[in-house]
Amino acid sequence: MDSQTLIDAYDTLLLDLDGVVYLGRGAVPGAPEALRRAEERGVRLAYVTNNASRTPAAIAGHLSELGAPATPADVVTSAQAAARLVAERVAPGSAVLVVGGMGLRAALRAHGLRPVSTALEEPAAVVQGIAPDLSYGLLSEGALAVRRGALFVAANADSTMPTGRGELPGNGAMTRVIAAATGVEPIVAGKPEPPLHRESMIRTGAARPLVVGDRLDTDIEGARNAGVDSLLVLTGVAGPLDLLTAGPGQRPTYLAADLSALHRPYTAPGRDGGGWTCAGWAARWAGGRLRLEGGGEPSDGLRAACAAAWEAAGDERADEDAVKDVLASLLRGDALSGGPSLRG
Template sequence: MPGLIDDYSAVVCDLDGVVYRGPDAVDFAVTALTALTVPILYATNNASRPPEEVAAHLSDLGLHVTGRDVATSSQAGAVALSGLLPAGARVLAIGGAGVREALEHAGFEVVTPQQAGEEPDLVVAGVLQGYGPSVTAADLAEAAYAVSNGAVWVATNTDATLPTHRGTAPGNGTLVAAVQRATGRDPLVVGKPHAPLYRLCADRLERPPAQVLAVGDRLDTDVAGAVEAGMDSALVLTGVDSVSSLAVAPPSQRPTYLLEDLRALTEPYLSVETDYVWWVCGGDRRRLVDGSWDVASAGSPIETARAGTACLHEAIDHEELGLDAVLRLVPEIDAWQ
């Protein structure tokens, strides 16, 4: 039987929680991705690292990847600015090396925060703000000055937090909020969950979005961005989000497919079938009666999760169940919690 991926001509794959966690590969990820015969583009909201650095990390894990196989939110930001500013315009780069490199490759004259501080009369036409571990309050001040003076402001992403090996750190969204507070303005955001990064990937793959499958572990970024870009999406249960969070997700954050891990990409996909009384996936057959599960037969954990979340989504959408009731029912269908 054909595998899930046979319905698509390319894959856009998230990284953290899908391919790796920190320095280590997610279980089965490398062998599963190596087995794919369609082009893969790795897309990340992380703006601080240049594509070649990301590719080197993936190569260390055992994947055959070059910088051309990586798309970053910095690159999406540079593309967005190219459509808003004249060629060679001066752009202030806030963030790590990936931000500066993306602007240089797009043909802009890059201005650093230090240079802007030393030459206060230097006028910049744009600001590209991304994450960088060494971003300072002085850097944010230069961004605020430029934005207040009319510079076009693009943010690579607005992730509020950043997971690190020591815990949760402020993400780029926290830094963007500081400039918003100072200027009273909002940036154009290009990273997930917004569509530009995914559109950049589709353009680079030379495929229409409908032929590309987006794979990720987060509903509010990976899946939401795919929905906005018109791509089908697959949520893998190896990272941030779970069956429990999927059960209460709004329609704009619901994936086309639910996968236990990346191996499922090459396997036949068992979809949910329903007559709107019973919900069936493989060997799992269930329905809701008086706010409780009525299970005719239990399937595998992933079959149970697919049938159960589809049933709960129908109940939520028709206001038959509140979120509190859904959360009470979810433990019975979430083997990964």
């Protein structure tokens, strides 16, 4: 990319929340400022989250408290994608058993569906999303309804979710209760499946979107599935080792330490003889191992290293033992200390 900044090529940012804009209740350092600058430049901000527990209004309120520009209309949730998916498959006004929080209930009502909490209501569908007070009783009601033939939809399949205390069980882990008890696998609405991206495009009308996320298996894979560009920021779940060993379906278009990279020219790795270079770094695959030499901005080194590792791996994943030697060079001092995942 030339002297333009990274953000210049896009009209809309489709931003993940947990691990990108905030961790728990607190902002990722520098994220609100980067988003305000993007909005000032006329770029549309859409907050696209797999978390179905809260309403768009509650999420927008939280973002505003952190200093990020947001209104309820800027928030797209897996609950909204799940509600549309259900509404397209059941009769208008149908009862839908909600194994989750208020975000799911509000989204279903917006599509003219009737949220219920018991299988006695004979629901046409069961929709499950993460909620802090999810109970055995509600999971049991969901299992009973699914056994009786109700459509089973999961807002997302995230096995974990990042918080300020570490990674906690996500909705994907919780849906295993009903799936194991009934033998029925849910239809998934959230990333990386297409329904949430479709919902985002419907709501934003984006022509040139950039997906921004912190997870390879949801954000980046979802962008690849949708055929759009992606930016992986190292402030949440994915770390350098995850990137170096990423399979072809989870390799981002761009990678950076944090959202401030949106406002700088992006230095992409280039082919150089038998290896790859990026700024002051040179990476090559030799003797069955990844080699990295040079110095400078660590994110440039990681870009060069990923290019070499991905080329060598082709359609497979690079072996962890073959790439981990480069981590000492990348993580020397506090070079990549912008977030909790940057040291693994």
